[in-house]
Amino acid sequence: GILKFIHDTFKRINENQELCRNMLDYGAGCSFHVVIGAAGVVSEICMAEYTEKNRAALNDWLKGEPDAFDWFPFLKQVVEDFEGNRKEDAIEDRKRRLKAITKAVVSCDLRSEKIIQNGYEGPYDIVTCVGVVETCARNNEEFEAFVHKLSFLVREGGKIILGCWKHPPGVDGYKVGNEFFNDLPVEEDYVVACLKKAGFSCIETTAVY
Numbered sequence: 001g002i003l004k005f006i007h008d009t010f011k012r013i014n015e016n017q018e019l020c021r022n023m024l025d026y027g028a029g030c031s032f033h034v035v036i037g038a039a040g041v042v043s044e045i046c047m048a049e050y051t052e053k054n055r056a057a058l059n060d061w062l063k064g065e066p067d068a069f070d071w072f073p074f075l076k077q078v079v080e081d082f083e084g085n086r087k088e089d090a091i092e093d094r095k096r097r098l099k100a101i102t103k104a105v106v107s108c109d110l111r112s113e114k115i116i117q118n119g120y121e122g123p124y125d126i127v128t129c130v131g132v133v134e135t136c137a138r139n140n141e142e143f144e145a146f147v148h149k150l151s152f153l154v155r156e157g158g159k160i161i162l163g164c165w166k167h168p169p170g171v172d173g174y175k176v177g178n179e180f181f182n183d184l185p186v187e188e189d190y191v192v193a194c195l196k197k198a199g200f201s202c203i204e205t206t207a208v209y
Contacts, residue, residue: 003037007083024047040097062099160195
């Protein structure tokens with residue numbers, strides 16, 4: 001799944017001694033899935049999310065609020081299953097580290113001229129954006145424009161990890177609770193072309209299940 005993919009990707013970047021000091025998770029939702037996978041490598045994290053409710057959920061966990069969602073099973077999976085670290089305090093150490101290096105939870109809006117809260121424009125060594133662009137875009141022109149906007153958040157020579165949902169034929173979105181989210185259907189070749197047009201090179205593609 002996405003947790004394993006993110007963890008392995010950041011591990012490989014680190015092993016290649018590529019610069020990955022700071023990262024931005026753009027469109028994080030109320031989820032720490034992406035940053036949990038990266039927390040063992042990066043030194044500083046910024047999380048950007050559109051809705052106030054989701055930002056509140058992220059901040060509740062960071063502050064240790066008692067009614068916050070429990071991310072312990074996901075931290076456990078990364079530390080024990082992916083990294084093989086079964087030391088007594090390893091999971092709590094990773095939890096403390098993730099909270100310490102998450103420096104900000106800020107607002108963002110990909111459809112706005114100013115796509116992220118003032119003061120957090122970067123540039124970042126790595127920007128992750130999973131399941132966002134194809135949900136925001138109503139057509140291919142917007143999709144291409146949104147990828148171009150995101151490119152300005154990445155430092156020269158930095159990386160973007162862009163994840164897009166791929167649905168079975170006839171399915172054009174997904175449901176969270178009672179709310180349905182439409183997705184623009186995009187093919188791998190088209191996404192690669194948009195990334196190239198935005199100035200990215202050395203593009204790799206992977207299917208994550």
